[in-house]
Amino acid sequence: MKKIISLCVLCAILGxxxxxxxxxxxxxxxPPKVWKKxxxxxxxxxxxxxxxKGTYCLITxxxxxxxxxxSKENFDLAWASLVKEMVTVSSAPxxxxxxxxxxxxxxxxxxxxxxxxxxxxxxxxxxTAFGKMINLIILTNSDVYEKSIAAFLESINLKKPETIxxxxxxxxxxxxxxxxENSILGTWGATSSDNSNxxxxxxxxxxxxxxxxxxxxxxxxxVSKTFDPLMVNIILGKESGTYQISGTSLxxxxxxxxxxxxxxxxxxxDWGKKINSQNRPLEKATYQFTKHYFxxxxxxxxxxxxxxxxxxxxxxxxxxxxxxxxxYGPLSANKPQIKLPGIDTYAKExxxxxxxxxxxxxxxxxxxxxxxxxxxxxxxxxxxxxxNTKVLLHYPNNKINAANTDVDVMCATAWNALVAPRxxxxxxxxxxxxxxxxxxxxxxxxxxxxxxxxxxxxxxLFKKGNSGWIEIITTNKKSFIExxxxxxxxxxxxxxxxxxxxxxxxxxxxxxxxAATDLKGKWTNNFSGMTQYxxxxxxxxxxxxxxxxxxxxxxxxxxxxxxxxxxxxGVVGNLKFDGAKSNGKFSVPSNWQVYFSEIxxxxxxxxxxxxCIKNARILWLEDTSYPTGYTGYGxxx
Numbered sequence: 001m002k003k004i005i006s007l008c009v010l011c012a013i014l015g016x017x018x019x020x021x022x023x024x025x026x027x028x029x030x031p032p033k034v035w036k037k038x039x040x041x042x043x044x045x046x047x048x049x050x051x052x053k054g055t056y057c058l059i060t061x062x063x064x065x066x067x068x069x070x071s072k073e074n075f076d077l078a079w080a081s082l083v084k085e086m087v088t089v090s091s092a093p094x095x096x097x098x099x100x101x102x103x104x105x106x107x108x109x110x111x112x113x114x115x116x117x118x119x120x121x122x123x124x125x126x127x128t129a130f131g132k133m134i135n136l137i138i139l140t141n142s143d144v145y146e147k148s149i150a151a152f153l154e155s156i157n158l159k160k161p162e163t164i165x166x167x168x169x170x171x172x173x174x175x176x177x178x179x180x181e182n183s184i185l186g187t188w189g190a191t192s193s194d195n196s197n198x199x200x201x202x203x204x205x206x207x208x209x210x211x212x213x214x215x216x217x218x219x220x221x222x223v224s225k226t227f228d229p230l231m232v233n234i235i236l237g238k239e240s241g242t243y244q245i246s247g248t249s250l251x252x253x254x255x256x257x258x259x260x261x262x263x264x265x266x267x268x269x270d271w272g273k274k275i276n277s278q279n280r281p282l283e284k285a286t287y288q289f290t291k292h293y294f295x296x297x298x299x300x301x302x303x304x305x306x307x308x309x310x311x312x313x314x315x316x317x318x319x320x321x322x323x324x325x326x327x328y329g330p331l332s333a334n335k336p337q338i339k340l341p342g343i344d345t346y347a348k349e350x351x352x353x354x355x356x357x358x359x360x361x362x363x364x365x366x367x368x369x370x371x372x373x374x375x376x377x378x379x380x381x382x383x384x385x386x387x388n389t390k391v392l393l394h395y396p397n398n399k400i401n402a403a404n405t406d407v408d409v410m411c412a413t414a415w416n417a418l419v420a421p422r423x424x425x426x427x428x429x430x431x432x433x434x435x436x437x438x439x440x441x442x443x444x445x446x447x448x449x450x451x452x453x454x455x456x457x458x459x460x461l462f463k464k465g466n467s468g469w470i471e472i473i474t475t476n477k478k479s480f481i482e483x484x485x486x487x488x489x490x491x492x493x494x495x496x497x498x499x500x501x502x503x504x505x506x507x508x509x510x511x512x513x514x515a516a517t518d519l520k521g522k523w524t525n526n527f528s529g530m531t532q533y534x535x536x537x538x539x540x541x542x543x544x545x546x547x548x549x550x551x552x553x554x555x556x557x558x559x560x561x562x563x564x565x566x567x568x569x570g571v572v573g574n575l576k577f578d579g580a581k582s583n584g585k586f587s588v589p590s591n592w593q594v595y596f597s598e599i600x601x602x603x604x605x606x607x608x609x610x611x612c613i614k615n616a617r618i619l620w621l622e623d624t625s626y627p628t629g630y631t632g633y634g635x636x637x
Contacts, residue, residue, distance in 0.1 A: 021155075025063040026134060030155035032059075032148055040207060040227065040269050041339060042191055046152075048145065055142035059152060064161065065329065067133030071098060074133040075107035075126040081301070081327055082135060083124050084319045085192055087113035093124065104129040104158045113139070125153070130161050184250070184289065187213045188302045188328035189338070192314070206230070210313065211338050212302075212328060218242050218366025218376075220252065222312060223338045227269050233261040234271065236341070237280070239312065244368040245513070247590040250289045250304065252312075253368055254282045262341055271341030285310050292321070302328040362610065362617060363515035364591065375509045377612050381471075384509045389483055392471040393510050394418050395614040400469070407431055411444040414469050415461055423448035423459065432488045437497050439465040443488060447477070464500055467507040512610045513591035514619070519555040523619050523633035526550050530572070544572045553621075553633065561586045563599050594621070 021030055024044045031037060035046040042063055049056040062082070067074045079093060093109030100106070110123035120141035127134045138149055189211040206228035213221045224237035241254035257280040263272030287304040305325045309315050313326045365377040373386045384391040399417040411431045420426075425448065432443040445460040458480050460472045474480040481487050484502040491499065527549050533542035547569040554562040564581035584597035594608045607622040607630070620630040 024061060026132070026159050026161060027061060028157045028159070029061075029152065032152060035059075035148075038229075038269075042207075042209065048148070050144075053142075055140075055144055057138070057140035057142070057145040057149070059149070060137045060139075062135045062137075064132040064134045065331075067128055067131065069128070069131075071105040071107045071126065071128035071133075074128045075109065075124065077301070078126050078133065078135045079109065079124055080319055080321060081329065082137060083122055085317065086137070087122055087139070088318070089113045089122065102158060103160065104134075127158055129158075132161055134158065184214045184245070184291075184302055187211060187331040189331045190326065190328045192317075208314065209338050210328075211331070214243060218244065218364060218368065222254075223340070224312075225338050232264075233275055234264055234269070236260045236262055237312075239280075241282075242366055242368045242374060245289075245591050248288055248290065249286055251284070251286045251368065253284050257282055274341070280311070283311050285312070290322075292327075301330070304328070362512070362518045364513040364518075364610075367509070367512050369509065373509055375511070377512065380614065382510045382612055384506065388475055388479065390473040391506050391509070392418075392473070393507060394469040394471060395612070396468065405440065407433070407440070407442055410442050410463075411461065414442070414463065415444055418469055419448075419459060419461055419471060422451055423457075424451055425449040430488065432491055437464075441497075441500050443503075445477070445480075445488065462500075462503045464504060467504055470503060470506050472503070472506070510611045512612065512617075514588060514594065514608045514610060515591065516559060516586075516588045518610070518617075519553075519586075519594070519619070520557075522552060522554045522636045524550065524552050524636050525631055525633045545570060546572050546575065551631070551633070553619075555586065559585050559587060561596065563596065593624075 021028055023029075024039075032046055032048065035048045038045045038047070043060050045058060045060045047056065047058045067077075083089065083093075089111045090113070091111050093111045096108040098105055098107050104127040107126045107128070108123065110121055113120055113122045118141065120139060123138040125136040125138075127136075140149075189209060191207050191209045193207045206226075208224065208226045210224045211222065215221075220241060220243045222237070222239040224235075226235040226237075237257070237259050239254050239257040241252065241256070243253065244251045258277055259280050260277045261275040263275055264270065265272040285306060287306050289305070290303050292301050292303050303322050303325050304313065305322055306313075307324055316324050317327055319325070319327060362377075367375045369375070371386075373384050375382055375384045378392075381392040381394045384393060397417055400414050408431055427447040429444065429446040432441065441462070441464040443460065443462050445458070448457055448459050449455070450457055456476075458474050458477045460480060462470045462472065472480065472484070474483065486499055486502065528547065530544055530546045532544045534540070535542045547567075549565065549567045549569075551565045552563070556562070560583065562581070562583045564579065566577075566579040568575045568577050570576045580600060582598045582600070586597070587595045589595050589605070592607060592609060593605055595603070595605045597603055605624045607624055607627070609620050609630075610617040611620060611632075612618075616635065619633040619635070621633065622628075622630045
């Protein structure tokens with residue numbers, strides 16, 4: 001970054017104006033001796049003002065952030081995400097010739113700006129190397145600071161980072177063609193400041209930093225920090241909850257949100273003592289999201305759009321590349337930009353009061369449904385929660401082998417295997433009568449004491465058809481009846497089968513989204529069946545027909561796939577054989593669909609989801625061209 005031409009022709013160094021060398025992040029420099037200095041976690045700023053003449057200058061140096069190898073593209077990104085956030089520029093930046101010093105390539109540009117009626121010139125210097133970029137912004141309304149600016153720039157030395165961060169892949173803006181890059185997993189941050197005329201003249205540097213962390217289990221955390229020299233306290237916002245992606249829609253559902261006031265340690269931008277804390281309203285919001293390159297840059301920026309400003313994100317950005325948008329840049333997972341008080345690690349809070357998650361090897365272990373239910377994968381069941389109701393969708397269990405299908409025997413066998421080990425003090429145990437139905441319902445209930453918490457709870461166990469055993473846990477029987485409209489004391493042998501529908505619906509919550517990385521390997525579906533015919537007049541055998549099919553999807557590296565189907569059908573003894581196969585590229589346009597470039601001579605999109613069994617998953621696919629239902633595929637190891 002040395003020997004850069006600034007706003008005009010910068011002059012020689014005035015040695016007696018500067019103090020000793022200082023280091024900030026990767027940058028060593030000589031600060032102006034008599035200028036005001038402000039230091040934050042993400043930037044250091046020097047300012048000078050002559051109130052009598054109405055002149056001022058601000059120099060802001062930012063910490064290194066991930067960047068691409070193309071220095072001009074990094075400059076364009078910084079101009080859009082930093083400069084345009086600070087001031088309103090009336091033209092594109094006028095560029096100076098690039099320079100190279102110690103492996104760092106420097107791009108410099110400047111343009112006139114206006115802010116609250118205050119006019120001046122803004123200059124951006126962007127240094128690029130080692131997968132990083134460093135940005136420096138200068139704002140001034142007078143050329144009297146040229147010598148000081150030149151001296152500061154000439155004093156700068158940049159060092160190589162200790163570790164070189166790998167760049168994210170990508171070549172264009174079409175995230176549908178790059179499903180892996182559609183992921184929002186990781187930590188994303190944004191910082192904005194108030195650059196009013198008063199603050200710029202007086203060198204008062206304030207900021208609001210906001211930071212999202214999206215986890216693979218469907219949880220998120222959000223942290224905000226507000227610092228202002230004119231405020232008594234530092235304001236810390238902390239929020240956690242769950243998120244869900246559908247196509248290009250991102251829904252944020254907070255479960256806990258607090259706002260804390262902290263004193264300033266020694267009057268600086270550092271955490272002192274917590275003054276107070278208050279709960280904030282839980283603000284559920286749905287955004288349209290994309291990840292934008294800014295002139296082809298290889299570091300994704302997460303862009304969130306919503307018609308109305310949110311309390312969480314604040315006012316919309318001044319950058320008009322997207323309407324009604326906020327821009328969040330990628331942050332290091334090991335060191336995001338906001339450091340929480342009282343600890344040495346940086347902010348990345350997990351969702352509070354959530355069930356312990358198990359390691360499954362799949363990208364999604366949580367699903368947030370539109371009706372308010374949330375599902376999470378557990379070791380022996382899928383746990384589904386909504387307010388004070390908890391439901392366990394038990395996986396198939398080989399301990400449930402009743403000798404017959406009598407309601408009392410079946411319920412007792414399942415109850416002893418699935419429910420009894422976790423509770424004590426059973427009272428009011430009751431089993432539903434043998435209701436007449438083509439699929440017999442099994443239902444048992446009791447008041448119990450939970451072993452771990454000691455809480456008194458109402459527990460119901462239910463199964464009908466292929467629902468699997470469903471355990472419903474509420475605070476009491478009244479709550480269960482209010483939630484599901486089912487009181488078995490009023491059920492007789494001739495009860496309408498519709499009374500079971502609210503409970504049967506619960507089995508549908510064993511659904512989890514699909515990521516491209518989850519599909520790797522071979523998934524198969526095998527089916528066979530036979531129909532035997534008998535002569536109605538003689539009772540003699542009239543032959544039989546059979547059908548057998550094998551359906552295979554095999555997903556490989558580079559989003560490639562192979563598909564095949566083999567079918568044998570017809571009269572037994574004279575079966576006809578047929579089959580088809582193809583291969584190509586697949587993508588995941590949303591986490592609930594898979595696109596194939598060719599199946600049966602044309603491109604096809606399938607609706608998709610996973611259901612869970614113990615230590616495995618079933619892949620369910622439905623051809624959107626012929627939506628007749630889902631077909632399940634097991635993974636062949």
